[in-house]
Amino acid sequence: MRVRRSLPAIIGALAVGLGMTMASSASAEPAAVQNPCGFYETHSDAYYNHCTSDGSRIVIEIDDWGPNSEQCVGPGVTWIGPASGVDGAWYTGRTC
Numbered sequence: 001m002r003v004r005r006s007l008p009a010i011i012g013a014l015a016v017g018l019g020m021t022m023a024s025s026a027s028a029e030p031a032a033v034q035n036p037c038g039f040y041e042t043h044s045d046a047y048y049n050h051c052t053s054d055g056s057r058i059v060i061e062i063d064d065w066g067p068n069s070e071q072c073v074g075p076g077v078t079w080i081g082p083a084s085g086v087d088g089a090w091y092t093g094r095t096c
Contacts, residue, residue: 035077039089046086049077059094063087072096 037051048060050073057074064086071080080089 038091041083041086044083046080046083046089047077048073048080048089050075057096059092059096060089061092062089 035047035049037049039046039048041047048071050056050058050060052075055075057072059070060073060080062069062071062080064081070092071078080086
């Protein structure tokens with residue numbers, strides 16, 4: 001009799017635990033997709049995401065109107081201009 005009563009409780013607990021695990025991994029994935037490492041654009045803005053855990057600051061070259069420009073960026077996402085004025089950006093191999 002006890003097994004019949006506790007079996008639904010065990011199955012329910014496992015289902016809740018599995019559901020929470022799936023929900024947490026599903027919510028973590030879009031952040032990585034939205035902010036990829038390096039250059040990326042939204043419909044209106046251009047960004048550079050310096051993905052690092054060492055705190056370094058790097059020089060990036062920005063392909064914008066006229067001669068390319070350079071900018072020093074730290075860890076994380078940096079706004080580099082409107083998407084209509086930036087064609088790309090990349091790491092130059094130098095720190096700042």
